[in-house]
Amino acid sequence: MYTPRAFVESRLSVxxxxxxxxxxxxxxxxxxxxxEATHLPFVLAPQEGPLGTLYAHVARVNDHVVxxxxxxxxxxxxxxxxxxxxxxxGKSVHGREVPTWNYIAVHxxxxxxxxxxxGSLLDLLDRLTRQSEQATAQTPPWQxxxxxxxxxASMLGAIVGIRLPIARIxxxxxxxxxxxxxxxxxxxxxxxxxxxxxxxxIARAMMSTTAx
Numbered sequence: 710m711y712t713p714r715a716f717v718e719s720r721l722s723v724x725x726x727x728x729x730x731x732x733x734x735x736x737x738x739x740x741x742x743x744x745e746a747t748h749l750p751f752v753l754a755p756q757e758g759p760l761g762t763l764y765a766h767v768a769r770v771n772d773h774v775v776x777x778x779x780x781x782x783x784x785x786x787x788x789x790x791x792x793x794x795x796x797x798x799g800k801s802v803h804g805r806e807v808p809t810w811n812y813i814a815v816h817x818x819x820x821x822x823x824x825x826x827x828g829s830l831l832d833l834l835d836r837l838t839r840q841s842e843q844a845t846a847q848t849p850p851w852q853x854x855x856x857x858x859x860x861x862a863s864m865l866g867a868i869v870g871i872r873l874p875i876a877r878i879x880x881x882x883x884x885x886x887x888x889x890x891x892x893x894x895x896x897x898x899x900x901x902x903x904x905x906x907x908x909x910x911i912a913r914a915m916m917s918t919t920a921x
Contacts, residue, residue, distance in 0.1 A: 710816050710879055715887040718880035721755050725755050727787055727815050727880065727889065728763075731838065734785040736821070736871070740777035747773050749871075751783065752836045759874035763817060768870045774871055779796050781821045783873060787813030788910035792885075796899030797892050811885060811896075811911050817878045824870040827862070833870050885914045893919045 718724065728734075728751065737746045749765040763783055767773065774781070789812035797806045824830070834853050842850035853861060885893040893915055900912035 710814065710881055712879065713887065714880045715921075718882045721760065724815050724878055724880045725753060726760060727813060728753050728785050728817070729816075729840075731785040731787050731815070736774070737784060738774060738777035738821075739907075742753045742776070745777065746773065746774050750837060750841065751785075752833065752840055756826070758874045760817075760878050761900040762875060763819075763871075763873040764836070765871045765873075766830065766833060766837075767871065768858040769825075769867050769869050771869075774869075775823055779820065780876070781873065783817045783819075785815040785817075785869065786894055787815070788914070789813070790869040790900055790903075790905075790908040790911040792896045796896040797888075799833075799892065799911075803868050809885070811883050811915065813882050813884075813914065814913075815878065815880045817873070817875045819873045819876040822872045822874075824872065827865045830865045830868060830870050831861070834865075846872050865866050882914070882918070884911070886918060890919055 719751060732747070733750050735746045735748050737744065739745075740869070747767055749767065752764045753761055792811060794806035794808060799806055814833065831853070838853050840852065842852070845848045870901040885896055888896075897912045897915035897919070900908045900915070
């Protein structure tokens with residue numbers, strides 16, 4: 710990922726937090742058939758290995774991962790937002806502004822492994838369900854044990870687990886760090902007036918990087 714120095718985020722705790730919050734990503738591989746990608750919810754096991762380990766699952770008929778040997782890339786796209794030149798104070802002074810797009814992204818690389826044993830798959834589904842249900846704030850949250858045992862067993866037989874030990878990881882927080890404080894604050898305030906969640910999230914992130 711092309712990342713100018715101003716936008717680099719290398720703190721593992723921050724990268725892990727972003728992956729957990731985003732949760733949904735794309736697993737990309739390359740092989741004889743070319744480049745392929747599958748969009749998946751992921752669970753992060755931060756203590757497994759020096760950089761953590763990602764878990765996901767696909768339908769058993771999706772042989773995307775097993776057909777491609779070698780390194781894979783898990784991409785997590787965080788909040789992103791368009792910024793009009795009108796958001797920058799300099800536009801009204803000199804007019805030399807163009808549209809920009811700010812965003813947060815994490816790329817994790819590693820060699821994926823697959824597993825099909827029911828115990829490991831059930832553990833993965835339990836962890837994924839707890840993570841996903843927590844975001845719904847339901848009381849009580851749904852859990853895998855709520856479904857009939859025979860039904861769960863049939864579902865386990867239809868999926869393949871994926872384990873991706875992270876060998877390297879990179880983050881890009883493109884939040885206007887290469888601009889003046891006035892520009893960043895002006896753009897953040899412009900975004901904060903918009904109602905969509907991504908604009909609000911990028912505005913908060915820009916404010917936090919501008920704070921002393």
